[in-house]
Amino acid sequence: MNKLKASVLMRHEVGLHARPSVKMTKLAKAFESKIDLGLSPDGPWIDAKSIVKVMATKAPKDSTIYFRAEGKDARAALDALVMLVDGDFQDGP
Amino acid sequence: MSKNVGIVIVSHSADVARGTAMMVEQMVGREVPLGWCGGDPDGGLGTNVEAIMAAIDKAWSEKGVAILVDLGGAETNSEMAIEMLPEPRRSRVVVCNAPVVEGAVMAATEAASGATLDAVRRTAEELTPA
Numbered sequence: 001m002n003k004l005k006a007s008v009l010m011r012h013e014v015g016l017h018a019r020p021s022v023k024m025t026k027l028a029k030a031f032e033s034k035i036d037l038g039l040s041p042d043g044p045w046i047d048a049k050s051i052v053k054v055m056a057t058k059a060p061k062d063s064t065i066y067f068r069a070e071g072k073d074a075r076a077a078l079d080a081l082v083m084l085v086d087g088d089f090q091d092g093p
Numbered sequence: 094m095s096k097n098v099g100i101v102i103v104s105h106s107a108d109v110a111r112g113t114a115m116m117v118e119q120m121v122g123r124e125v126p127l128g129w130c131g132g133d134p135d136g137g138l139g140t141n142v143e144a145i146m147a148a149i150d151k152a153w154s155e156k157g158v159a160i161l162v163d164l165g166g167a168e169t170n171s172e173m174a175i176e177m178l179p180e181p182r183r184s185r186v187v188v189c190n191a192p193v194v195e196g197a198v199m200a201a202t203e204a205a206s207g208a209t210l211d212a213v214r215r216t217a218e219e220l221t222p223a
Contacts (some may be wrong), residue, residue, distance in 0.1 A: 022120050022202050029206035050218040053203040 004075025006078040007041070008085045016059035020089040025051040027084055035081070041066055048081070054081045098213045099126035099152030099162040100195050103145055103167045107132035113161075113194050128152035139168045145174035149186060157210035159208040159217065161197045176217040185210060191217035202223035 012020055026074065028048040036045035039059055046053040059065065065085055069077045077083045100117060104110040110131030117127055128148030133139035145160075152158050160175075162168045166187060175186045187210060189196055196217040203216035 018198070019120050022198065025202055026121070026205055049206075050216075050219075051199050052216060055199075 003070045004074045004078055005041075005066065006082050007064050008082045010059065010063050010065050010085050011061065012085075012088050013061060014062045015059055015063065016054070016065075018055065019053060021055040021057075023089050024081065024084060025049060026056050027046055027080055028077065031069075031071070031073045031077035031080070033069045033074040033077050035074075035077055036068045037066060038066040038068075055061045057058045095124070095126045095154045095180065096156065096207055097125050097154060098156045098200075098208065098210050099128065099154040099158040100159055100194060100197055100201050100204060100213075101145070101148045101152045101171075102127075102129040102131075102152045103139040103140055103148070103160060103171050104129075104131035104163045104193060105140055105167060106163075107136075109193070114198050116194065117197050120198055121205055123201045125204045126152040126154050126158075127201075128158075130162075140170045141170075142174045142177065143169050145158060145171050146177065148179070149174060153182070155185075157187070159200050159210060159213045160186065160188045161193045161200065161203070161217065162188060162192045185207050187214050189214050189217040195220055 035048040037048040038045045102110050102113045110129040114129040128151035130144035130148040201216040203213045
């Protein structure tokens, strides 16, 4: 199965710190697909569903976050994750 | 009854336990059953078995409960509290070998996805180098 990819510029003031990491991981876990996260288009990749690994990336403001996903709901997962980061990690409507 | 594993925070300090519980609630949310205890009845530092048992009861979930502790007596009293639980609860409560604040947030994030008790404990313990 092909991996779908997406990327998004993170403008959140503090970067991928505690609260954004928790929100991103919780959202990723809501999907069945395998979802990886990287800070460059070629990886290295970490499991976007692992709160410990996501928080350890410490990605600063203005990082571009790359996602790749594989599975039935991969497209929906990537759309939702990009929307979360693009929306500055605000709570959804 | 929650479909998520519950989290219990046990610290020698009531302020640390309460503050950690607040971090879990605000960072992760209220979908994870949460109990906490800390300090002695006179306002000093300490932990006690009865308070830990009450916290486990408050956070109880059929999926089990993961306990995060700070130091020494928090751990031994938590183990004693688990031993005093009747089965089938006893075998569904674990003490995580992880830092209390970070471990509680990580464990709760894992628990919020409906993960098993074993997965919740492993996530908290990922913080502790082997």
